[in-house]
Amino acid sequence: MGRTKNPNGASSIYFGSDGYWHGRVTVGVRDDGKPDRRHVKRKKQADVVKRVRELERQRDDGRVEKAGEKWTVEQWLRHWLDNIATNSTEEYGHSAYEVAVRVHLIPGLGAHKLKRLEPEHLERLYAKGLREGHAPGNVHQWHRTLRTALGEAERRGYIGRNPAAVARAPRVPAKEVEPYTLEEVQRILKAAEDSRNGARWAVGLALGLRQGEALGLQWEDVDFDNGILVVRRSRLRPKWVHGCKEAACGKQAGRCAKRKNVHRVSKDPKTEAGRRRIGLPAQLLDVLKEQRRKQDLDRVLAGERWQDGGWVFAKMNGEAVVPNTDYRNWLDLLAAAGVPRKRLHDARHTAATVLLVLGVPERTVMDIMGWSSVGMLKRYQHVSDALRRGVADQVGGLVWGGGEAGKEPEN
Numbered sequence: 001m002g003r004t005k006n007p008n009g010a011s012s013i014y015f016g017s018d019g020y021w022h023g024r025v026t027v028g029v030r031d032d033g034k035p036d037r038r039h040v041k042r043k044k045q046a047d048v049v050k051r052v053r054e055l056e057r058q059r060d061d062g063r064v065e066k067a068g069e070k071w072t073v074e075q076w077l078r079h080w081l082d083n084i085a086t087n088s089t090e091e092y093g094h095s096a097y098e099v100a101v102r103v104h105l106i107p108g109l110g111a112h113k114l115k116r117l118e119p120e121h122l123e124r125l126y127a128k129g130l131r132e133g134h135a136p137g138n139v140h141q142w143h144r145t146l147r148t149a150l151g152e153a154e155r156r157g158y159i160g161r162n163p164a165a166v167a168r169a170p171r172v173p174a175k176e177v178e179p180y181t182l183e184e185v186q187r188i189l190k191a192a193e194d195s196r197n198g199a200r201w202a203v204g205l206a207l208g209l210r211q212g213e214a215l216g217l218q219w220e221d222v223d224f225d226n227g228i229l230v231v232r233r234s235r236l237r238p239k240w241v242h243g244c245k246e247a248a249c250g251k252q253a254g255r256c257a258k259r260k261n262v263h264r265v266s267k268d269p270k271t272e273a274g275r276r277r278i279g280l281p282a283q284l285l286d287v288l289k290e291q292r293r294k295q296d297l298d299r300v301l302a303g304e305r306w307q308d309g310g311w312v313f314a315k316m317n318g319e320a321v322v323p324n325t326d327y328r329n330w331l332d333l334l335a336a337a338g339v340p341r342k343r344l345h346d347a348r349h350t351a352a353t354v355l356l357v358l359g360v361p362e363r364t365v366m367d368i369m370g371w372s373s374v375g376m377l378k379r380y381q382h383v384s385d386a387l388r389r390g391v392a393d394q395v396g397g398l399v400w401g402g403g404e405a406g407k408e409p410e411n
Contacts, residue, residue: 010026011023011024011025011026011052011055011056012024013045013048013049013052015045020041020042020043021041021042021043021044021045021047021048022039022040022041022048023039023040023041023042023048023049023051023052024037024038024039024040025037025038025040025052025055025056025059026038026059027055027058027059027064028059028064036064038055040052040055058160063154063157063160063161064157064160070113071113071114071115071153071158072110072111072112072113072114073105073106073109073110073111073112073113073114073117074106074109074110074111075114076114076149076153076158077101077105077106077110077149078101078106080149080152080153081094081097081098081101081149084152085097085148085149095239096141096145097145097148097149100141100142100145101145101149104125104129104142105125105142105145105146108125108128108129109121109122109125114153114158114159115158115159115160117150117159117163118163119163119164119166119167119168120167121163122143122146122163122164122167123167123168125142126139126142126143126167126169126170129142130170136170136171136172136173137172139169139170140169140170140172143164143167143169143170144169146164147162147164147165150162150163150164150165151164151165178342178346179346179349179350179353180205180339180342180346180347180350184337184339184340185205185350187337187338187339188201188205188333188334188337188339189201189202189205190337191333191336191337192333194336195329195332195333195336196329197291197313197314197321197329198287198291199287199288199290199291199312199313200214200215200313200321200326200329201330201333201347202284202287203217203229203284203288204344204347204348204351205347205350205351206281206283206284206351207229207278207280207284207351207368208347208348208350208351208352208355208368208369209231209348210234210345210348210370211235211323211326211327211344211345212234212235212236212323213231213233213234213235213370214313215235215311215313215320215321215322215323215326216231216232216233216234216235217229217231217311217312217313218232218233218309218310218311218312219292219310219311219312220310221312222280222288222312224285224288224289227279227280227282227285228277228278228279228280229277229278229279229280230275230276230277230278231275231276231277231278231370232275233267234267235320235321235322235323236264236267237322237323237324238322240253240254240256240259240260241253241259241260242256242258242259242260243256243257243258243259243260244256244257244258276367276368276370278368288312291312291313292312295314298314298316298318299318301316302316302317302318305317306318307319313326326344327344330344348369351369352365352369355368355369362374
């Protein structure tokens with residue numbers, strides 16, 4: 001069969017003198033302005049027809065892969081991480097992407113041709129990760145990273161479809177959260193009275209501030225006259241890099257004597273709901289006044305070493321407290337109070353639960369907690385019977401207690 005002349009731009013299928021069937025499909029225009037005409041070569045006519053029709057559908061749907069790109073998965077992930085994600089993602093998100101790409105995705109998938117990556121390749125990686133003991137939540141984070149990175153490759157025409165949009169990610173079971181009881185809250189706050197920055201825990205348990213929000217408080221955010229606290233920023237975890245040349249110290253970056261933090265100290269709230277004004281109970285105002293008095297004494301003792309950042313919760317020299325130190329202090333406080341060890345975030349659950357049980361309107365609860373979605377309320381409606389009874393009978397002494405306030409009602 002000879003080759004026949006087709007109208008400009010139309011697809012053609014013909015049998016060549018080389019003994020193969022050929023197909024040619026115009027799918028667009030190249031960067032140099034010439035037609036982007038793809039060539040298909042197969043032994044069987046049916047196979048050529050199938051591929052030609054597939055290219056035509058991709059062209060009509062706007063899903064044609066770019067010509068001439070020979071990305072491997074590793075090359076694309078590195079390019080995406082260094083040149084695309086770094087400009088569009090906050091520090092925390094980029095750090096999580098970097099770990100997923102470097103530690104898990106490149107070793108597991110990096111050798112594949114980007115255009116040949118299939119959903120099954122991803123699913124086998126996820127299954128292997130779970131077998132090796134990685135938490136479902138961590139494996140799911142690998143999936144989210146791939147979905148974002150490969151989605152950008154699809155948007156730019158380097159692949160026809162995003163395999164991560166098809167692959168099944170591991171199911172992440174919901175974590176059961178048990179808020180602290182009133183008696184446990186009071187024991188924690190009692191132990192906090194003897195600890196440095198003890199007011200930090202009063203703020204967390206009474207107001208439900210996130211860790212970064214509490215550590216990001218500055219004295220300008222506390223209106224003592226009107227009893228108002230304003231949440232304006234969130235403290236970020238530092239990301240250390242070596243300050244010595246070529247890691248000459250031989251230590252991890254975080255232990256380098258000349259280490260440098262490449263993260264910002266703080267960031268603005270992600271949503272308008274995160275930036276909020278909260279009324280302060282009289283007891284908490286007193287605790288914050290005592291915190292300021294103790295910090296004034298620290299300033300005098302530190303002298304010229306004092307670095308005044310205006311932080312409500314600071315080190316002995318005035319520097320902001322970093323989240324890792326804050327978490328270790330939390331664990332030490334729980335041990336001193338003799339209460340079960342729970343996540344720092346469970347203190348936030350406790351504060352939210354108290355508001356819900358007291359019957360505070362949902363809109364007001366959302367404002368206090370900094371939620372932008374009503375769906376967040378459902379995550380916190382897991383209230384223990386003991387807390388329900390305790391709050392119902394002990395509104396006046398909810399946190400600091402007084403009289404019978406710290407006593408759980410009998411059955």
